[in-house]
Amino acid sequence: MPAPQHILIVDDSATARMFIERCLAVAGLGSATVATAANGVEALAHLRSQPCDLMISDLIMPDMGGMDLMRRIAASPRLNQVRVIIVSSASNPAVEQELRSLGALDVLQKPVSPAAIRAALENLDDDQDHDDAEDSWG
């Protein structure tokens, strides 16, 4: 899988958005185009109008949180191919299970680190390789 070129960071904290962007750069994605959104409403507007390979989203946000955002994305044939990583402090196995059922590829605990971002991206590669192999066998 090629490295993501268009990344959307969704978090109501400007500090968290900046921190995730720095982690992406340290993890080797410094050349990607990074856009930001402060909540799910802004994120949906971006996804409907701009290219996006990867979305990294917080869970608890005003106006529209990460869980509602995931439900909207999962229900949209136009958007449900966007790869999503959730970053949140308020996560546990039950929350993670629901997020994954909605299509989240990974759920990371805040505060995120470059190593955690890198590992999550490698998992995306593995998932894509697995899907490609299944497709070729199909």
Add this chain to the structure above:
Amino acid sequence: MIPDHTTIAAHQNRAVAETMETMAFLEVSPGPDVDGPPPDSLLCTIAFIAPYQGQLTLALPPDIARQIALALVDSDDQDVVRDIVNEITNTIAGRLLGLVAPPGEQINVGLPQPDTPADDTITWTAYRLDDGRSFRVGMHMVTETQ
């Protein structure tokens, strides 16, 4: 069934220590229960919504908050400092609820409420930095039936 006070206090100490170490690069050690925070502290409160109710309040002295902001994003702009206090509170509260709640139950917390006065029911704990400065975390957690 909500864990007992001692277990919750241990989880709180872990959530505070892990958050301050990984987010602010500060090692902290918990102290005894104390009275409310000094009046000049930067306050932020987050409500616990599910599966337990209550609140967590972080009271961070301005000098420590500015130090963290400078270390994290190289800025001590007032809005940046306030945002970092909110984000640290959010991280501590989420981690704590994740540690306390049964793994099979959905957890949920509210949005950070800056400058919200702490509820009278909360218990304050002091956390000391290596250089002797300290900050406080107040917490109260119950089940709906309590």
